[in-house]
Amino acid sequence: MKLSPLSCVSVALAFSIVHTFRYEDLVEHVNSHQEQYVEALREWVAVESDSSDVSKRAELHRMMAMTADKLRAMGGNVTMADVGEQELPDGRTLALPKVVTAEFISDPQKTTVCVYGHVDVQPGKLEDGWATEPYNLTEINGNLYGRGASDNKAPVLAWMHAVEAYQALNMELPVNVKFIIEGMEETGSNGLDAMIVAQRDTFFSDVDYIIISDCGWLSPRPALTYGTRGNCYFSAEIEGPKQDLHSGVYGGTVIEPMTDLIGILDTLISPSGKILIPGIREAVAPLSEEEKKRYQDIEFDMENYKNKLGVSQLMYNDKVELLSHRWRYPTVSIHGIEGAFSASGTKTVIPAKVNAKFSIRQVPDMDPAVVKKQVTEYLQSVFARRKSPNKLKVTMVIGAKPWLANTHHVLYEAGKKAVKRVFNVEPDMIREGGTIPIARTFQDVTGKGLVMMPIGGFDDGMHSQNEKISRYNYVEGTKLFIAYLHEVAQIQRSRV
Amino acid sequence: MKLSPLSCVSVALAFSIVHTFRYEDLVEHVNSHQEQYVEALREWVAVESDSSDVSKRAELHRMMAMTADKLRAMGGNVTMADVGEQELPDGRTLALPKVVTAEFISDPQKTTVCVYGHVDVQPGKLEDGWATEPYNLTEINGNLYGRGASDNKAPVLAWMHAVEAYQALNMELPVNVKFIIEGMEETGSNGLDAMIVAQRDTFFSDVDYIIISDCGWLSPRPALTYGTRGNCYFSAEIEGPKQDLHSGVYGGTVIEPMTDLIGILDTLISPSGKILIPGIREAVAPLSEEEKKRYQDIEFDMENYKNKLGVSQLMYNDKVELLSHRWRYPTVSIHGIEGAFSASGTKTVIPAKVNAKFSIRQVPDMDPAVVKKQVTEYLQSVFARRKSPNKLKVTMVIGAKPWLANTHHVLYEAGKKAVKRVFNVEPDMIREGGTIPIARTFQDVTGKGLVMMPIGGFDDGMHSQNEKISRYNYVEGTKLFIAYLHEVAQIQRSRV
Numbered sequence: 001m002k003l004s005p006l007s008c009v010s011v012a013l014a015f016s017i018v019h020t021f022r023y024e025d026l027v028e029h030v031n032s033h034q035e036q037y038v039e040a041l042r043e044w045v046a047v048e049s050d051s052s053d054v055s056k057r058a059e060l061h062r063m064m065a066m067t068a069d070k071l072r073a074m075g076g077n078v079t080m081a082d083v084g085e086q087e088l089p090d091g092r093t094l095a096l097p098k099v100v101t102a103e104f105i106s107d108p109q110k111t112t113v114c115v116y117g118h119v120d121v122q123p124g125k126l127e128d129g130w131a132t133e134p135y136n137l138t139e140i141n142g143n144l145y146g147r148g149a150s151d152n153k154a155p156v157l158a159w160m161h162a163v164e165a166y167q168a169l170n171m172e173l174p175v176n177v178k179f180i181i182e183g184m185e186e187t188g189s190n191g192l193d194a195m196i197v198a199q200r201d202t203f204f205s206d207v208d209y210i211i212i213s214d215c216g217w218l219s220p221r222p223a224l225t226y227g228t229r230g231n232c233y234f235s236a237e238i239e240g241p242k243q244d245l246h247s248g249v250y251g252g253t254v255i256e257p258m259t260d261l262i263g264i265l266d267t268l269i270s271p272s273g274k275i276l277i278p279g280i281r282e283a284v285a286p287l288s289e290e291e292k293k294r295y296q297d298i299e300f301d302m303e304n305y306k307n308k309l310g311v312s313q314l315m316y317n318d319k320v321e322l323l324s325h326r327w328r329y330p331t332v333s334i335h336g337i338e339g340a341f342s343a344s345g346t347k348t349v350i351p352a353k354v355n356a357k358f359s360i361r362q363v364p365d366m367d368p369a370v371v372k373k374q375v376t377e378y379l380q381s382v383f384a385r386r387k388s389p390n391k392l393k394v395t396m397v398i399g400a401k402p403w404l405a406n407t408h409h410v411l412y413e414a415g416k417k418a419v420k421r422v423f424n425v426e427p428d429m430i431r432e433g434g435t436i437p438i439a440r441t442f443q444d445v446t447g448k449g450l451v452m453m454p455i456g457g458f459d460d461g462m463h464s465q466n467e468k469i470s471r472y473n474y475v476e477g478t479k480l481f482i483a484y485l486h487e488v489a490q491i492q493r494s495r496v
Numbered sequence: 497m498k499l500s501p502l503s504c505v506s507v508a509l510a511f512s513i514v515h516t517f518r519y520e521d522l523v524e525h526v527n528s529h530q531e532q533y534v535e536a537l538r539e540w541v542a543v544e545s546d547s548s549d550v551s552k553r554a555e556l557h558r559m560m561a562m563t564a565d566k567l568r569a570m571g572g573n574v575t576m577a578d579v580g581e582q583e584l585p586d587g588r589t590l591a592l593p594k595v596v597t598a599e600f601i602s603d604p605q606k607t608t609v610c611v612y613g614h615v616d617v618q619p620g621k622l623e624d625g626w627a628t629e630p631y632n633l634t635e636i637n638g639n640l641y642g643r644g645a646s647d648n649k650a651p652v653l654a655w656m657h658a659v660e661a662y663q664a665l666n667m668e669l670p671v672n673v674k675f676i677i678e679g680m681e682e683t684g685s686n687g688l689d690a691m692i693v694a695q696r697d698t699f700f701s702d703v704d705y706i707i708i709s710d711c712g713w714l715s716p717r718p719a720l721t722y723g724t725r726g727n728c729y730f731s732a733e734i735e736g737p738k739q740d741l742h743s744g745v746y747g748g749t750v751i752e753p754m755t756d757l758i759g760i761l762d763t764l765i766s767p768s769g770k771i772l773i774p775g776i777r778e779a780v781a782p783l784s785e786e787e788k789k790r791y792q793d794i795e796f797d798m799e800n801y802k803n804k805l806g807v808s809q810l811m812y813n814d815k816v817e818l819l820s821h822r823w824r825y826p827t828v829s830i831h832g833i834e835g836a837f838s839a840s841g842t843k844t845v846i847p848a849k850v851n852a853k854f855s856i857r858q859v860p861d862m863d864p865a866v867v868k869k870q871v872t873e874y875l876q877s878v879f880a881r882r883k884s885p886n887k888l889k890v891t892m893v894i895g896a897k898p899w900l901a902n903t904h905h906v907l908y909e910a911g912k913k914a915v916k917r918v919f920n921v922e923p924d925m926i927r928e929g930g931t932i933p934i935a936r937t938f939q940d941v942t943g944k945g946l947v948m949m950p951i952g953g954f955d956d957g958m959h960s961q962n963e964k965i966s967r968y969n970y971v972e973g974t975k976l977f978i979a980y981l982h983e984v985a986q987i988q989r990s991r992v
Contacts (some may be wrong), residue, residue: 089840097824125841129561195739215579218743231920233842242582242806243625246959247931248725249712252769252827253801253811253818259765262830266762271882273748283557305749313885315749322749331586331748332990333846334758341853342583343834345548346683346729347619348855349959350829357837359844361747380901386767388810430886434844436743446823467603 019171023421026482029165034475037161038144040070043138045146051097051162051187054088057181060139060183061099061458063119067156067181068100074164076102076179081199083191086184094376096191097183101203104163105175111175113488114207114448117156117214118185118436119146122463129465141467146201150377150460150469156181158455158474162481174489178207182438185214188233188398196445198440206447209411209488211441213481215432216456217299222414222480223425225452226405227308227327227431228439230362232371236264236379237355240390245350256317257354258340260388265356267382269332273315273325275360279374280330283366287324296319298428308459327431330366334358359398361433370400405451418453421483422476423445433460455480501690507602515667519917520962522978530971532791533657534637534640536566538633539968540649541642542614547593547616547683550584559615560679563652564596567675570660572598577695579687582680587868591685593679597699609984610703612934613652613710613927614681617644627963639964646956646965651709652677654951654970657978670985671940674703676977678934684729684894685934689852692941694933705907705984708935709751709977711928712952715798719917720911721948722901723823724935727857728867729894732760732869732875733851736886741846753850754836756884761852763878765828769811769821771856774824775870776817779862783820791816794924804955823927828863830854855894896933899946907947910983914949917979918972930958951976 003406019025030037049063050056064080072078081097086092091308099121105112124134125149132138134147144154159179166173180203184190194218196204217223240257241250267276306312316322325331338355343345360375362368362494376394384391407429432452443450455477461467526533545559560576567575576594583589585635593616601608620630620643626632640650655675657678661915662669676699680686692700713719736753737746763772786920796819802810821827835849837843840960858864872890879888901908903925915923928948939946951973957963 049720052843053839054841073925080511115653122845123839123841159905162515194675231744231844233844243957243962244960245805246930247827247829247831247855248727248857249928249958250805250822251829251929252821252825253929254805254807255767255809255811256770256829256832257833259767259769259828262758262761263767265758271751271755271884273751273755309746309750310739311736311750311885313751325748326746329748331743332755333743333747333752333844334754334836335743335843335845336847337833338838338840340830340838341832341834342551342836344836345550345619346853347831347959348682348727348829348833351832358741358844359842361744383878388767389807404605432745433747433749434742459738462745463843464740466739 001145017170020273021171021174021486023483025169026165026480030161030398030478030482034471037157037474037478038471040157041144041149041154044157045148046135048135049120049148050123050185051184053123054094057094060120063099064100064183067119067247070160071100071102071179074160074167076104078102079196083195085374086190087263092280100179100181100399101197102179104173106173106176108171110176111208111491112178112206113209113480114180115159115210116157116210117443118152118182120183120186120327121151121155122186131466139471140417142472143470144474145466145468147467149455150216151187151375151462151467152214153476154469155477159213159480159481160476160487165482177485178203186398186440192438196441199447204448207446207448209450210442210450211453212436212445212450213455214436215434215452215454216460216462217454217458218298218428218430219458221425221428222302222419223428223430224412224453225430225432225454226407227410228403228436229327229433230357230368230400230402230437231398231435232362232368232396233357233359233396234262234375235355235395236355236392237393238352241350241352244352244426247348247350250350254350255388256350257390260386260390261337261354261356261384263386264379264382265334265358269356273331275330275332277374277378280360280371283370284329285302285364287328292320294429295323298323298430326433328363330363332358332363334476362400362402364402364404368401372396372399398485400435401440403439403443404438404448409449410491411449414491415451415453415484418480418487422428422480435478453480453481453484514663517670517982519979521665522661523975525664526657526971526974526978530967533653533970533974535969536653537640537645537650539621540653541633542631544631545616545679546619546837547643547680549619550590550988553590554617554942556679560593562595563677566656567596570663574598574659576804579691582686595688595691596675596677598675600669602669602672604702606672607701607704607984607987608674608705609705610676610700611655612676612938614648614678616679616682617647618682624937624982627962635967637662638968639966640970641964642964643963645963646712647725647958648681648710650965650970651951651973652817654974655709655977657974658981661978667981670757670982673981684778688934689937691983692937696941702942703942706938706942706944706946708742708932708946708948709951710932711930711948711950712956712958713950713954714794714926715954717921717924718915719924719926719950721926721928722903723805724899724910724932725823725929726864726898726933727855727894727931727934728770728858728864728892729853729855730871731851731853731891731893732757733849733889734886735849737846737848739991740848743844746846750846751847751884751886753886754847754887754917756879756882757833757852760878761830761854762874764854769827771826771828773870773874776867779866780825781860783824787843790925791819794819794926795883822929823860826859827857828854828972850859850930857931858896858898860898860900862898863895868892868895895976896931897936899935900933901941901946904946906987907945910987911947911949911980914980916977949976949980
């Protein structure tokens with residue numbers, strides 16, 4: 001039996017008194033529960049759910065279980081999906097963390113949103129220069145410091161608290177809410193792509209919109225994000241002698257892998273940041289006049305940005321150049337070298353096998369499969385010219401596509417209204433230089449509308465030492481999500 | 497009262513029966529005590545006396561105390577000299593390990609030798625690719641694996657066991673023996689230079705010869721070493737943003753320190769190993785015809801060397817070229833980068849401050865003070881051309897001079913006789929590509945003759961994973977030292 005929307009409401013009323021949306025009451029609830037929210041974040045930050053460090057895998061599994069437990073306690077219909085195994089460089093396999101899904105369906109006739117988030121984190125060690133213990137949430141001057149605080153544990157919790165607020169006040173959820181929470185985002189969302197494909201016609205069949213809150217604002221002003229860069233992460237490994245050698249005893253008799261590696265890495269980028277790999281720059285979509293104008297209109301304090309980063313000079317002195325190179329042009333970063341001497345002190349070693357990690361941010365119309373070929377062929381040709389007896393192996397470890405949305409989509413219009421209600425300002429319409437690899441997959445596989453609604457602050461230091469989220473952003477962000485659920489429901493009504 | 501040599505012997509005879517030198521009895525003693533020797537080495541290797549890791553300093557202090565205890569137990573006159581403090585890069589200071597000296601004076605009229613050695617070690621971690629625990633001495637097929645086994649703990653112990661053998665058999669030591677054992681060799685012998693200068697007219701006043709056994713043979717044939725390369729160890733630090741940045745969020749807006757660092761490192765050496773720093777190659781003494789002939793005469797299996805290192809091609813295919821570039825030409829090795837991402841996994845970071853470690857081996861007539869200036873000026877000029885806003889700081893952390901001896905010196909003639917007695921072969925006359933920084937200081941400050949008498953095997957893997965010394969080299973090396981003390985005493989007699 002298919003009920004009409006009207007009779008459905010009647011049925012609900014027959015069983016309990018359901019209050020209608022009253023924003024002020026919800027705000028009051030959030031304000032009075034912020035200590036519980038901070039405690040919940042403290043408990044989550046304490047879990048060292050570093051997905052890039054295989055030795056921490058048990059912690060990651062525990063984090064997924066805690067996530068499922070919380071959603072179950074909220075009354076959600078929760079599953080933990082097995083997404084298979086991960087192959088390690090040495091050939092061993094390791095179970096991937098399960099993906100947690102949950103459903104809060106108040107009315108099958110209503111719009112259904114699916115909130116995506118992740119609870120894995122980047123590595124974090126006190127000795128890297130943290131002022132506080134990375135896995136011990138510490139509040140200083142209204143900021144909550146801890147690895148994963150902003151990326152992405154607080155936003156995930158804020159979404160849960162938004163649903164809880166409606167539940168606590170016995171207000172019907174304006175839309176049905178689903179969650180899909182993963183534990184491999186920081187290393188490329190292994191296993192999630194296949195799961196989305198597999199559940200396209202089941203879990204995702206009744207999802208209308210996908211919401212991601214895994215990014216940050218550009219300034220103190222709230223923002224909506226309509227694009228992200230992708231990322232191709234490479235490993236270039238050079239292998240020479242069969243073991244590390246004493247640089248005094250053997251130096252001068254072997255071509256050292258480090259010399260070769262430095263030599264090929266130096267051909268990736270010019271001193272001013274120009275990418276030298278043939279074909280990369282040519283693939284980038286040209287900057288349109290409308291786009292250029294949008295950058296010109298963004299209020300962005302170059303001086304403040306420079307000071308925040310602590311550099312005496314940025315790569316570009318012009319705002320449009322800077323923002324466009326941050327968001328819509330590719331860039332190469334060399335992250336480091338595995339296998340060489342990296343500690344303090346003065347080890348006199350010739351490392352036998354060294355492995356450089358670098359990545360190239362992807363933008364429309366680059367294609368990771370093509371980039372993989374371009375980079376591999378280029379490095380192999382550069383290396384061949386060195387006539388080295390060592391062996392080079394280039395591997396693309398992550399190949400995540402960029403994502404770009406239409407800023408005039410109803411989801412963005414609803415977002416602007418929610419921002420207006422909570423913060424009483426218009427949001428910045430921004431892009432994100434970082435990668436949310438799964439955004440593109442959601443779009444390609446499910447064909448659903450996708451919105452990015454960040455609550456992280458512009459200075460949260462995601463992936464850096466001293467990552468934090470402010471109590472303000474965490475609490476007001478919860479209100480934003482509450483308001484957004486209401487605004488998305490309005491889309492539904494105007495559509496019907 | 498000054499006694500004549502004759503009356504001195506009479507006095508000694510009046511108190512105990514002193515046996516004369518009987519080599520076979522000493523050999524018998526060594527053979528029957530080899531298990532104790534291995535146990536002594538096991539006890540020493542178990543101490544993680546890594547001088548480059550300041551967090552291991554307590555272990556290093558313990559190692560020096562154990563060394564002093566052993567020498568005291570042997571009846572030596574032992575002192576532990578305070579050589580001051582070490583300044584760390586962050587400005588803190590740390591006590592240097594004390595230098596242990598010991599004296600075994602049987603007769604002030606006799607020749608006195610001073611054995612130099614060190615009991616600190618290079619870093620060693622199982623995860624670097626050791627097959628056994630680096631600090632747990634493990635015997636496999638007659639080889640004793642452990643960090644510091646060959647460099648330099650077994651040779652130091654072998655010298656002590658040589659003295660003990662004479663004592664145990666109640667044979668008078670043929671010469672007086674002094675020991676000077678330090679704990680900072682692997683990081684540049686901090687504090688020792690000053691101590692040698694300070695004690696030139698006291699501890700060193702009656703020393704005739706200095707003996708160092710801190711190197712290895714060239715092949716299975718025993719060798720005497722007449723030269724070592726020096727070493728200038730540099731740190732090139734590039735500092736950019738005030739903290740690590742997310743490569744997605746900030747990539748494309750800052751000139752990354754890693755890009756700059758890779759760029760300047762790539763200007764140090766050509767792909768074929770040619771040093772590109774102006775002035776370095778010009779300072780090297782030309783290869784004389786006599787020297788060339790000496791290299792030609794050395795039996796050296798290039799194919800075996802290549803296979804041992806596990807490379808498909810060496811830097812030079814000609815024996816004279818290869819050996820001379822190993823021993824008497826400078827070379828640049830890039831050891832690694834501190835501050836960048838060096839673990840396994842895929843961290844997407846822009847490291848804020850990166851510090852490359854590289855070193856240049858020194859040969860006559862290079863001068864570390866000049867090299868320091870050449871390298872610093874060159875890198876600063878290369879860096880300036882990049883027009884980077886980042887800051888470069890070049891520091892020479894170690895500046896050790898090369899050392900070269902006259903192979904016709906009486907000490908070497910005595911060495912040849914000792915080798916002949918123990919191994920029944922002529923030794924190879926070799927140089928050492930590695931650095932024993934203090935050799936040059938001993939020579940310059942004390943003006944005494946210095947000999948290098950290695951007992952380490954050619955394949956001991958000093959500074960590498962799986963360092964070892966063979967039981968054969970350890971035990972026969974002890975006999976070599978016993979025989980050498982006797983031969984040195986013969987020099988004295990012929991001189992008088």
